[in-house]
Amino acid sequence: MADADPVGAEDRAVAPRRPDRNTSPLRATVSAYLALTKPRIIELLLITTVPALFAAQRAVPPLWTVLATLVGGALAAGSANALNCVVDADIDAVMRRTRTRPLARHAVPTRSALVFGVVLGLLSALFLWATTTWQAAVLAVVAILFYVFVYSLWLKRRTRQNIVWGGLAGCMPVVIGWSAVTGDIGWPAWAFFGVIFFWTPPHTWALAMRYREDYAAAGVPMLPVVATERVVVRQIVLYSWAMVACSLVLVPASSWLYAAVAAPAGLAFLACAHVLHVRVLRGRPAQPMTLFHLSNLYLTVVSVAWAVDAAIGLPVIGLRG
Template sequence: MEVASRSGEDAAVVAGRGEVGLRARLGAYVALTKPRIIELLLITTIPAMFAAQRQVPGIGLLIATLVGGTLAAGSANALNCVVDADIDAVMRRTRARPLARHAVTPRAALVFGVILGILAAAVLLVFTTWQAAVLAVVAILFYVFVYSMWLKRRTSQNIVWGGLAGCMPVIIGWSAVTGSIGWPAWVFFGVIFFWTPPHTWALAMRYRADYAAAGVPMLPVVASDREVVRQIVLYSWAMVACSMLLIPASSWIYAAVAVPAGLWFLALAHLLHTRVLKGAAAKPMTLFHLSNLYLTAVSVAWAVDAAIGLPVVGWPW
């Protein structure tokens, strides 16, 4: 009886370890997709769909687009992890990523990323529009081959042009609804394009040593703090100016959020600039966290504005 009892306990332990191992493995594959980045991308996809229809789109189309977008973003991020495995292993901020800690093999991650990309294209093609499917594939290829494999390690402007991939969810969302790309989608594309450098460079200022150790020439690594914050201010002004261009295509709801949010962002960008010029502690992470909040607020305002369907402001002429 005692031997049988011990055998049962041993079997339970082995089964428990197997369950933990399976959960850890699944968790590693989920981590390859960088879920937090996907959340940020989807935040810009939904408003574009609402704005394209000027009301809440069909639930089936909404779900299909979000599923396809999630798979596409997960594919790009997983393939990026394969390309950046050596960098991630060096940087303290990324040492816990699956490939850096050998939780997943490069080959498995590569296959996983490719499969996600194929599924993304299939979902968007079948349930939305062929334009959305093509744009998703273009975004994946651009992020992997142009940004990850070429720009990131070669130029301090890597995130400026590489950030184009992060702008794609807006036009994918709009295209999924209409099969075309309206000018408001291009305007919000511009908002995200100009938002990306202040967002990323603020983070890179905090982790400058990490990027330097990994040999990634982010602007804060190769330029002075004065030059970095100067460019942050310029891009911030461009971002806010671009966001104002959506007011004529929206109602007062969007303007009521976008205007004060933009002024708040500009105030903190200038504060960062002033602190650096005075030689005080820069505290760039304040702007980094605000950038996430800003993009979320403006995106939600654009979505709510479209969902309610109030008359648009229109151009003054």
């Protein structure tokens, strides 16, 4: 439910390839519509959904619940991403790493992309309602609406805090996954929600430092565009500390296994963030993509650790709410 601007890897900083000349028209069309959903970003969102399913059950949840939540979540994320492509078509056409997206290169009519995004959103809500819980369906709709109307249409082009608050949409898969199992939202889900919320700015600002000229040309006031590198890296360090703190809040609701993974992973991330800070303070090339790539690995490792910890069902360190 997040773009590279809120959550996700901005297609891992790689623009989609143009269809091969020998590709059939049908295959090219299907590929273009699939690209609208930003599959790589969906992958990252689903990585944070699965641990919430396992943690809510504190065991391996029913396979049908897992599959239904992942399918419904993928539809919701695809809807949000497709609608974001409609809103950001002018921006994508300007930025080098996004100018080959379907709407930027006119591979899909704007109206068709809009209908496609709305239909995916409706399908996601109906599917989640029918197969999991009504709470999960409502949360999915809220995430889509927030991402499109609050982030894409309002915040992104107006404030340097765009990614901070816009990133809330990218945190929603965690609470959707938890509510799909229990029908409510326990405090561990909110703690991991905080991990993703504070993870998003360092992840995105590192990418934006690398592609600062792109954002500036498109008129998007990302923090690296409107502030000095010193301000940006200081904010990255602060958010990184908050992220790691939230990850450790989960320790009382987990076993020693999660703690043994989350603590060193957090230290590694903090070390990388501080190295970036020091490089900028000393006037050396920032090399922000190191942190960007590490951020993807960090979120994956912590998510997998939380899921495995819950699946094994080891005794928790403290009390679960």
